[in-house]
Amino acid sequence: MVTLDQIRAFVAVAEELHFGRAAARLRMTQPPLSRHIQKLERAVGVTLLERDNRRVVLTDAGRGFLEDARRMLSLVDTAGDRARRIAGGAAGTVRLGFTAVSAISMLGALLRRLSEELPDIDVLLHERVTDGQVEGLLRGELDLGLARPPFDVATLDSRVVFREALCAAVPEGHPLARLGRPLTPGDFAGLPVIGYHPGQARYFHELTVRFLANAHPRIEQQVHQILTAVLLVAAGRGVALVPASARSLGIEGIAFCDLVRGGGDPLHEGAAGEPVELHVIWDRNSTNPALARVLELLPDREA
Template sequence: MFSLDQLSAFVAVAEELHFGRAAERLNMTQPPLSRQVQKLERAVGVRLLERDNRRVVLTEAGRAFLTEARRLLALVETAGDLARRVDQGAAGTLRLGFTATSAIRTLGPLLRRMSEALPDVDVILHERVTPAQIDGLLRGELDLGLGRPPVDSRVLDSRIVFREPLCAVVPSNHRLATLDRPLSPSDFADEQVISYSPSQARYFHELTVRFLADSHPRIEQRVQQILTVILLTAAGRGVALVPASARNLGVEGVTYCELAGSGEPVELHAIWNRDSTSPVLRRVLAKLDDPSIPSEHQ
């Protein structure tokens, strides 16, 4: 088996066709350079160079071997560069979980910034509700999630990346759509409300319960996804509370109404396992602070 030093020695001699110039190029003396080439030839089992006191020329085997030697040396250099870039978080893979509504305002800008600043980072996307994201983070299936609070701070870290108002969505022909003012909890008295699963959409379930606590609505539907809530509203199955960015989903047949006092703000958090050692994750978390990504102030 030959070594990288032997390959480097051969390539230098093959390109210079002169042992003295090759030795100078490699900052070594000529005798050890000659020994490296001889060891390489013994390892390969063929003569790669013809040399005498006047000239050095490549054999046919030497010309073929030179191409592969250059390729091997380039591969080693590339592998080292890749390892350094991965260690610095500039290359590698990020497994990113997101909810459907996080994709409306936050996911797109984040992916664009990552593509520009970290072009060698491959992002594998996983659409999951928040509890499934948290499960994926704990199992090591995800590196980062874009989900809803709360999280278990004993094992997970989180950071707010977007904050927006809560609003109501009602059928376009509903009486609440004609009030032309922010809606208060009392406006929902005796209304049929589409709410959220207490287990799979706990965050929006609790926002809905807190806002409507004293209005005694009729809750007959509980679902997981905000898009499903809006589609059921468009079908006339009730009214609901959703984040303001849901307006951008483009569902027809519904009207969005402000809430009196704006209700509680809806938060989107970046969530990650606090024990993660991923260099890519560290670089991506830094990108979450980029001003071009919609933030809680927008």
């Protein structure tokens, strides 16, 4: 069996081409150094060094073995350093779940910051709706998620990392788009509205129901994702309430309108009422050291 001590002994002799100098470099005497070389040659099965009383010369096999031996020692040194960096959270892997709209609002900025400040942490991306992210965290498939509430607070920790306005997406040329003012709940009375599934898209379902509670619109579709709602609006199937970041989806044939709850109170970032929140969620029992370092770089919008 080849040992690291034998490899280090061989590299020292091969570089010094002198047993005395190699022994001094390794802070050992010549007899054990010679035994390391002999055991290495027996293990490899070839002569690596030609030596007599006057000189030490590498054989062709020895020159080839020297290249590999140097790589092995370098790998051992860097492996130890990497292990220490992983234990300290400066290196490693974080598996991040996200939704399409969360990607628009902050994923790009987050990935750029991680690349700049924690370049040795690999971020593996998984596009999943919120329920899929929660399941992934509980099964150990994800380390972190960018998702919408509510969450199981018994096992998951969360905090707000982004807030934005709720707005209306309407087809271009729609009467609501021509009003030229922020829309009130009453403006949606009797109109076809694309709603959200109460189970699979609970957060936006509740935001929509709460805003339109007294408007009595016609809910004609219930979708799971913001992107689907916006595409249906573009197809003329109704209007929808969406987060302001949906404006960046770049889908043609849509106008976006601001909202007011009533009494002129706008639905804007930080307003009392129902701003749209994006949370970062993680398993509070996670043992991934890199997760803690990533969380340190995330914004905190709880206040």
